Amino acid sequence: MSERLGSMVNDLTAHSFDDVVRIQPTEATAPGGRAKPLRIEEVAKLAGVSPITVSRALRNPKLVSVVTRERILAVVQETNYWSNPHASALRSGRSSIVAVLVSNLLSQQYTQAARACAEVIEDHGFQMLVGQTSYSYSRELSAIQSLRALRPAAVFLTGVIELEENRQMLRDLNIPIVESWANTRDPIDMLVAFSNVDAGRLAASYLYDRGYKSPAFIGRGGGRGKLRLQGFSQRLRELGLDLVGNVVVDWVESVEDGRKAFRQLQASGIAFDSVFCANDLLATGSLIEAVSQGLSIPGEVGILGFGDQQFAMSLSPRMSMVAVDTKQIGRHAGAMILGRLNGEEAEGRVCLDLSLLVGGTA
Template sequence: MLPRFDEVVRVDAPSNNTSKTKEVGAREGTSKPIRIEGVALEAGVSPITVSRALRASTSVSPATRERVLAAVRKTGYVSNPHASALRSGRSTIVAAFLSNLVSQQYNDAATACAEVLEDAGFQLMIGQTAYSYARETAAVQSLRALKPAGIFFSGVVELEANRRAVREFGVPVVESWAFPRDPIDMLVGISNTEAGCMAADHFVGRGRRRLAFVGRSGGRGRLRLNGFRERARELNAEIVLVREVDHVRSISDGRTILRELASYTRDIDAVFIANDLLAIGALLEAPSIGVSVPHDLSILGIGDSEFAARMTPSLSVVAFDASFVGRRAGQLIASRLSGTSKSPSLEHVPLSLVERGSS
């Protein structure tokens, strides 16, 4: 039996300003990049001579090389080390877009994905979307030139325009970190709604009934809040406070948030911090503002890491195997590229509750 699906919001247009990105895309669409044949024509040599000159081959005379370089400057040609593979349709690059480059969860997934793909003869190229529609759009547009063999997202694409663009590339795509009914292609996901329900069950089971939530204001954060609210209501627990943030950059953001919540600690006895960086930061900050964890406040995070386990007190979390997410994503992409699998795939990664000293 499949777990609860996430009701992922599909967005027709970005909420932040992406006009600059659109302008870049428009320019790219109206002018073709200079190819090596154009440089060869300008220099009066063959394309293979241009290639050899740019590699500083000794088979090309200094005079010819200078003529080629002058043609490069005049035409604005930019050498692409992957051009030969791209023209022949044999790209070995798989693009991975991570929500951030700080979280151990995303890094574990990317590392596992890369190991699988490297064994299959592919290389993983990593970019960061930073939970931003504008950055996601720019990343998707960059793929038009790269023409990757496959794409992996540590999340799901919400913008409909980007979903269409990615689908039109015609390459294997794996989304993750959520469990929608309608992925672009393949999915290795967790149910964020289920994670919120598990958090409420955990707190109430330990006698905590005055609850708070901290998490991102959109995307997976909102899905986790929805599950948390729904289950708390069913258990007759009260959610006293909801603190949503637009951006998560580092552990220090969690420190700041706990300082903000300090005045409410008499009103709440537990907080579900639905982001690993925020939860770690909050737990680190607690002693400095006189909050005893878990006596004064029980804290539960999501996404496990070595650091969360080694803290004092250590962080209780709703956990899942991030390395498995990346490894399975790599396997699905490699199988599709090798022709051994052609079917869409919808795979669920189970959640577990790891109880430690913070709750």
């Protein structure tokens, strides 16, 4: 059975902040984004028609001529306008939908957090609607624009929003917003976090204590992966060690990305005796690849992952891991949402402890 070695202290002031990137609107990758929802009257003016004609073109196209409809649709496409089919219903009562945007549906840590949140809110008459952003700014923008149309009661995100334009669109919804997974200084609204910098530091200390002298890193190049690399490299320097190799994976879709990254690290010719994989899918893929090559784990190479504690227990050999209780993230998020919707004084920020789980890989 995996052994829990210890955790970071529980005092919020002891957790390092994650300096999350903030990207201004001029740097946004998706064209045509707007900080505030476009009104139907503005679309009508641009198309040279009345607001009721715009409404008919979008809801019942057969009532509008082809030429007029094409002109309206051209304006809609150019401005990224989203009509709100639920607006009239919401004027007389609030939505029962809580939207959850997860970074990757294949990652067990995100789905566990979503399920835990659902268990909290569903007992109070709310239903969860799940979408996926896939670590993509463009998909994130599309999802948030869809929320403007859906107008849910609240939003829970398994991450923090970096694009200022998207942050403003979420603020404009005027509903409870819970970000997570990074201890940012300036959340949009509420936050359930852990320190990614501390996660990297904890990983470096663990590998050092286990006698590894040539550690490498596999992780995403941006967002939380970059923060974990920052803490990992920082702590290695303090311990007198160098980071001998670093494989950056920009897009993580499956465990196959981890297998490819491990092979890429080997192909670099760098001698490494351990690797910190700062993503659960990358860690799983690296472990599968190493085992398939007949490597002795952790004899020839130690593999330390990052993710949810239950995830570590399901692998063979069991993954040594810097772990966070992702169910606790979801439960806190659900409680925050319910408290805000019920007009209670809800806790606005929670920073969770990290722990080390020792399996058979490092």
